Amino acid sequence: MPTLHGQAHVRRLRLLLTLSLVGVVFTSVVILIGAWTRLVDAGLGCPDWPGCYGALVVPDVERASLHSPHAPLEAFKAWVEMIHRYLASTLGLLVIGMLLLGAGLRRKPGYPWKTSVALLGVILLQGAFGAFTVTLKLWPQVVTLHLLGGLSVLVLFLWLHLGLRRFAKGAETAVPKRRLTPLWLAAVALLVLQLALGGWVSSNYAGIACQGFPTCNAQWWPEMDWSEGFHLTQTVGPNYLHGQLHADARTAIHQGHRIGALLLGLALLALAARYWSQAHMRLWLGGLVIAYGVQLGLGIANVLMWLPLWLALLHTAGALSLVLLLALAVWHWREPATEVDDPTRREKEWVHV
Numbered sequence: 001m002p003t004l005h006g007q008a009h010v011r012r013l014r015l016l017l018t019l020s021l022v023g024v025v026f027t028s029v030v031i032l033i034g035a036w037t038r039l040v041d042a043g044l045g046c047p048d049w050p051g052c053y054g055a056l057v058v059p060d061v062e063r064a065s066l067h068s069p070h071a072p073l074e075a076f077k078a079w080v081e082m083i084h085r086y087l088a089s090t091l092g093l094l095v096i097g098m099l100l101l102g103a104g105l106r107r108k109p110g111y112p113w114k115t116s117v118a119l120l121g122v123i124l125l126q127g128a129f130g131a132f133t134v135t136l137k138l139w140p141q142v143v144t145l146h147l148l149g150g151l152s153v154l155v156l157f158l159w160l161h162l163g164l165r166r167f168a169k170g171a172e173t174a175v176p177k178r179r180l181t182p183l184w185l186a187a188v189a190l191l192v193l194q195l196a197l198g199g200w201v202s203s204n205y206a207g208i209a210c211q212g213f214p215t216c217n218a219q220w221w222p223e224m225d226w227s228e229g230f231h232l233t234q235t236v237g238p239n240y241l242h243g244q245l246h247a248d249a250r251t252a253i254h255q256g257h258r259i260g261a262l263l264l265g266l267a268l269l270a271l272a273a274r275y276w277s278q279a280h281m282r283l284w285l286g287g288l289v290i291a292y293g294v295q296l297g298l299g300i301a302n303v304l305m306w307l308p309l310w311l312a313l314l315h316t317a318g319a320l321s322l323v324l325l326l327a328l329a330v331w332h333w334r335e336p337a338t339e340v341d342d343p344t345r346r347e348k349e350w351v352h353v
Contacts, residue, residue: 012101013168019098020161026094027154028320030087034150035316037084038143038202039309044241045077049134052082088130091153095123098160112163119156126153138240141232144199151195154320155327162331177334183274184330187267191326194260195319201257204229205243207307209250213300216255224252261296268292275333284329291321 037043046052053064053073064073099116106113126149132142180188201207206229210216228245229252238244245253272285295318302311 009105012105013164016098016101016105017161017164017168019094019101020157020164023091023094023098023157024154024161024324026087026091027150027157028317030084030091031147031150031154031320032313032316033084033087034146035202035313036309037080039312040077040080041241042077042080043138043143044071044134044239045074045079045081046134047071049131050085052078058082085130088127092123092127095120108167110167112160112167115156115160115163119153119160122149122152122156125149136236137238138203139236140200140203140234140240143203143240144196147199147202148192148196151320151323154323158324158327159331162328166335180330180334183267183271184333187264187271188326188330190260190264190267191322194257194264195323197253197257197260198319200230201253203240204245204250204253206245206250206253206257207312208303209247209254210258210303213303216251216258222251222255223248224255225249226252226256229253230256261299265292265296271329281329281332284325284332288322288325288329291318291325294318295322 037045046058047068047070048054053059053067055063058075058078059067059073061073064071064078099120102111102113102116105111106116126146129142129146129149132139133146136142210222212218214220216222225246225248229249234244243250268288272289275281275285295315298311298315298318302308302315305311
């Protein structure tokens with residue numbers, strides 16, 4: 001006969017598995033809406049935080065002018081910004097809810113409690129970056145860190161889901177995980193670097209600083225100001241909407257992103273070639289190479305078509321796919337190959353006397 005205690009734990013674990021997967025999808029949506037917010041210049045649609053002109057919903061023009069006469073209300077941009085905030089806040093509540101749900105399981109061997117706590121820490125930090133994005137008027141450093149923070153939340157939700165699945169299957173926790181080789185570490189580091197470069201391009205409005213491909217402004221190596229383009233101690237205070245850098249600095253940022261894309265592609269191809277012989281890795285390595293090819297094509301198309309909104313959003317979605325696929329590849333590389341075959345083992349341990 002199953003015990004009530006065991007049944008409760010099984011139901012809780014199933015709910016956590018579902019919610020963690022929902023978290024992966026929901027975080028992707030929030031990141032894409034954040035990108036849309038920036039692309040339609042709505043990042044400062046509300047001049048304050050966490051409210052909008054001192055209200056929890058977008059107010060009318062009269063109230064907005066009384067609150068912030070220096071920042072005229074543009075209702076569309078304000079609503080875009082607030083929708084992003086509402087969704088991000090809901091994501092934070094989801095993280096807190098999952099932490100509370102998992103508290104009763106935290107002492108069981110193999111339960112990914114540390115990942116749950118790390119997810120809460122990162123989501124709180126991400127909320128702070130969201131506030132700084134507005135209060136520091138789209139300072140590029142904060143905008144870029146805000147993007148990386150969102151991607152960190154995405155990876156942690158995925159890691160939590162995979163950890164919960166492993167826990168539910170009753171995988172042997174005593175088997176040590178494989179260490180990442182230098183090639184794996186290089187691929188991860190280059191992807192993080194490329195994501196940061198993409199955020200830097202976006203936050204400095206350098207997406208079309210180079211016209212044409214494969215050349216840049218009809219030159220293979222145009223005039224560029226690298227020191228100004230990557231001057232990370234820019235002044236806090238100016239409004240960075242539409243950027244503050246001159247053309248040569250933006251060109252350097254754009255070219256840096258192109259160089260980063262080349263290096264990342266070489267690393268992913270080397271990774272696939274090196275570990276293709278391992279059958280259980282082919283799905284993830286093949287997916288990575290295909291996703292990189294698609295992402296490269298989207299980047300080129302954005303330049304040639306002058307950065308249309310829909311294509312820029314697809315480029316962001318391509319970045320999310322690369323992050324998820326590399327995270328999955330790393331997980332399957334590190335996990336021991338020997339897991340129990342019975343996916344209901346954990347349930348049987350809990351619900352049968």
